[in-house]
Amino acid sequence: MTSLLWLIPALPFASALMLALVGSRWSRRAATALGVGSIGLSALITILVAVDFFTAPPSGGSYTQVLWTWIRVGGFQPEIGLYLDGLSLVMVLVVTFVGFLIHIYSAEFMIEDEGFSRFFAYMNLFVASMLTLLLANNLLLLYLGWEGVGLCSYLLIGFWYRDPANGGAARKAFIATRVGDTALSLGLFLLFTRLGTLHIQDLIQRASEQWPSGSTYAVVAAFLLLGGAVGKSAQLPLQVWLPDAMAGPTPVSALLHAATMVTAGVYLIARTHVLFALAPSAQFAVAAIGAVTLLLAGFSALTQHDIKRVLAYSTMSQIGYMFLALGVGAWQAAMFHFVTHAFFKALLFLGAGVIINALDDEHSIFKMGGLRKEMPVAFWTFLIAGCSLAGLPFITAGFFSKDLIIWDAWSAPQGNPVFWLAGIAGALLTSLYTFRTIFRVFFGPLGTPVSKRPGYAMTIPLLVLAFLSIVGGYLKQPVLSALHSVLPATIETHAAILTEGWSEAIAAILFLIGLYFAYVFHLQKRRLADTLVANPVGGMLHQWWLADWGFDWIYDKAFVQPFIWAAQVNKSDFVDAFYTGVAWIAELSYRGLSRTETGRVRWYAAAMAAGSVLFIAMVFFK
Amino acid sequence: MFSLGLVSLLVRRNLIFVLMSLEVMLNAAGLAFVVAGSRWHQADGQVVFLFILAMAAAEVSVGLALVVQIYRRFKSLDVDELSGMRG
Numbered sequence: 001m002t003s004l005l006w007l008i009p010a011l012p013f014a015s016a017l018m019l020a021l022v023g024s025r026w027s028r029r030a031a032t033a034l035g036v037g038s039i040g041l042s043a044l045i046t047i048l049v050a051v052d053f054f055t056a057p058p059s060g061g062s063y064t065q066v067l068w069t070w071i072r073v074g075g076f077q078p079e080i081g082l083y084l085d086g087l088s089l090v091m092v093l094v095v096t097f098v099g100f101l102i103h104i105y106s107a108e109f110m111i112e113d114e115g116f117s118r119f120f121a122y123m124n125l126f127v128a129s130m131l132t133l134l135l136a137n138n139l140l141l142l143y144l145g146w147e148g149v150g151l152c153s154y155l156l157i158g159f160w161y162r163d164p165a166n167g168g169a170a171r172k173a174f175i176a177t178r179v180g181d182t183a184l185s186l187g188l189f190l191l192f193t194r195l196g197t198l199h200i201q202d203l204i205q206r207a208s209e210q211w212p213s214g215s216t217y218a219v220v221a222a223f224l225l226l227g228g229a230v231g232k233s234a235q236l237p238l239q240v241w242l243p244d245a246m247a248g249p250t251p252v253s254a255l256l257h258a259a260t261m262v263t264a265g266v267y268l269i270a271r272t273h274v275l276f277a278l279a280p281s282a283q284f285a286v287a288a289i290g291a292v293t294l295l296l297a298g299f300s301a302l303t304q305h306d307i308k309r310v311l312a313y314s315t316m317s318q319i320g321y322m323f324l325a326l327g328v329g330a331w332q333a334a335m336f337h338f339v340t341h342a343f344f345k346a347l348l349f350l351g352a353g354v355i356i357n358a359l360d361d362e363h364s365i366f367k368m369g370g371l372r373k374e375m376p377v378a379f380w381t382f383l384i385a386g387c388s389l390a391g392l393p394f395i396t397a398g399f400f401s402k403d404l405i406i407w408d409a410w411s412a413p414q415g416n417p418v419f420w421l422a423g424i425a426g427a428l429l430t431s432l433y434t435f436r437t438i439f440r441v442f443f444g445p446l447g448t449p450v451s452k453r454p455g456y457a458m459t460i461p462l463l464v465l466a467f468l469s470i471v472g473g474y475l476k477q478p479v480l481s482a483l484h485s486v487l488p489a490t491i492e493t494h495a496a497i498l499t500e501g502w503s504e505a506i507a508a509i510l511f512l513i514g515l516y517f518a519y520v521f522h523l524q525k526r527r528l529a530d531t532l533v534a535n536p537v538g539g540m541l542h543q544w545w546l547a548d549w550g551f552d553w554i555y556d557k558a559f560v561q562p563f564i565w566a567a568q569v570n571k572s573d574f575v576d577a578f579y580t581g582v583a584w585i586a587e588l589s590y591r592g593l594s595r596t597e598t599g600r601v602r603w604y605a606a607a608m609a610a611g612s613v614l615f616i617a618m619v620f621f622k
Numbered sequence: 623m624f625s626l627g628l629v630s631l632l633v634r635r636n637l638i639f640v641l642m643s644l645e646v647m648l649n650a651a652g653l654a655f656v657v658a659g660s661r662w663h664q665a666d667g668q669v670v671f672l673f674i675l676a677m678a679a680a681e682v683s684v685g686l687a688l689v690v691q692i693y694r695r696f697k698s699l700d701v702d703e704l705s706g707m708r709g
Binding site for chain 2: 600601602605606609
């Protein structure tokens with residue numbers, strides 16, 4: 001069964017190709033069947049492969065399928081080859097399965113859109129690229145998938161291209177991730193020139209043989225890879241594109257945040273974790289970036305009005321947790337959090353999509369309210385996902401994965417109390433902003449009336465994901481054991497003053513505190529929240545956080561404005577001056593010469609005669 | 623004789639006269655060859671004159687055909703009016 005591995009990325013890719021070429025002439029039903037069906041089949045094959053993988057584990061814990069050699073230039077011959085081990089298997093399972101649910105959902109969500117088949121073509125290509133990225137056995141193929149994901153995110157964020165703002169958001173996402181991609185490609189060049197291969201397993205082996213821990217090359221390479229990961233995963237300082245990426249249709253946001261794209265960076269670091277282990281400073285940077293991002297994004301999420309932007313910041317914050325875990329060496333915890341996060345974040349976005357759709361494209365949480373009775377399915381699933389995100393103790397998946405990270409942030413080899421504090425503060429923020437959203441949207445007086453109710457194709461994925469958001473926590477042991485052969489287990493070295501139980505208890509208490517404050521400010525005494533904003537200090541902070549800590553402003557001043565200025569100064573490009581001059585001279589001589597073309601034969605004859613006389617004279621009187 | 627031909631070429635506007643003055647110039651060149659041949663006692667001058675003669679006959683036939691065509695199209699033989707090729 002594992003030999004069917006190549007079909008997993010190939011099916012969505014083939015379907016994307018067909019939809020892109022002839023899809024517009026098909027009926028919506030056919031386009032749906034192909035678009036959703038290909039991902040469904042892919043998910044099915046993944047499950048078969050997974051069953052095979054676990055019942056009869058391949059020797060060495062990994063399975064490689066080389067399809068063909070891609071390029072052969074000198075010593076450089078990357079293959080189109082797939083590599084399956086515990087890590088990629090877990091990721092592929094989540095991506096295909098969550099992707100499949102999102103596709104079912106979008107079949108109904110997008111039914112009235114004129115670009116229906118185009119949408120599915122992009123979505124399938126998105127999933128196919130992500131699967132290529134996950135299954136690649138060399139970094140060049142991974143880079144292909146990486147770029148494919150970037151391209152599809154551009155296409156999907158700007159899906160409703162008639163609004164120029166959406167196009168701007170799409171370009172912003174593309175350019176911001178491109179900055180990271182450049183770093184990644186430089187990293188690939190460095191790795192290839194130094195180690196002579198891009199094949200991931202060989203690379204890791206050679207790196208650990210040739211480079212001592214902390215050697216310059218290892219550090220530089222790790223930092224460059226980190227640059228790529230930061231761009232894709234929307235971490236500091238390249239996080240600015242993610243909130244604007246909400247311009248796309250809601251299922252796109254769900255796919256982008258839960259299954260594809262933003263987790264690519266996490267995967268890249270986990271995949272090359274040996275390299276990071278060789279570069280302690282880079283690894284520390286991963287943890288620090290994660291910790292800072294999770295706090296900044298958490299504060300920003302507290303102030304947003306748009307329900308999707310709240311969720312976007314919460315994604316940034318949760319990816320920050322994953323980076324934190326990767327940085328302290330808790331590889332398995334990071335991947336486990338990825339799994340649970342995929343479930344509840346997809347659910348949150350799909351729920352938000354249902355609500356936005358039902359309220360005629362109303363995005364502001366302050367104009368919603370009282371939807372608890374109106375939309376019970378959306379309410380309960382959103383509540384479950386929210387609890388999972390905020391980490392409701394003992395029941396939800398998020399609690400298990402997040403507390404594992406928080407605990408590891410202190411106890412892991414590279415952990416320290418500061419990271420633990422950041423994690424625990426992030427837990428409080430998460431609880432606050434999650435319940436702020438829930439109380440605003442579902443409780444209180446009815447805001448905007450409900451105009452449309454979701455059908456089965458939208459509610460069933462919600463219910464399945466809600467189920468997974470709860471039981472996901474009990475997948476801890478299977479997931480960790482699947483990862484065990486790839487990622488080293490975390491050795492809890494630090495003799496922290498706390499035990500794991502106490503750390504969990506503190507997180508649980510903070511969850512309740514967050515819940516309580518959200519209740520007070522956003523349900524019981526809503527005026528309190530307003531007075532807080534009216535207060536000059538509070539208002540300033542509110543503005544600052546609302547504007548994403550001014551990052552957009554800084555980038556605008558630091559990069560965009562100088563660029564525009566330079567472009568304006570150099571409008572008549574000085575390099576062009578020479579060529580303009582040539583053109584000018586040509587035109588001048590044309591004008592002069594055309595004057596002589598009178599069309600009078602006698603003038604020509606006279607000129608010829610005069611010329612002959614002149615030349616003969618020159619010969620004679622030389 | 624060559625100068626005479628050249629001047630009449632420049633002065634005349636009728637296309638037929640222009641052609642005739644061209645002939646005059648050709649003959650002038652031919653005469654120069656013949657004279658030069660007899661001056662230095664070489665037969666080459668007369669040979670070249672024969673070539674010029676043949677070439678002139680061919681040229682006149684083409685030239686007159688063109689003149690007929692031009693007259694049919696423009697109803698005029700004035701070379702100054704036929705300046706459609708002005709740049």
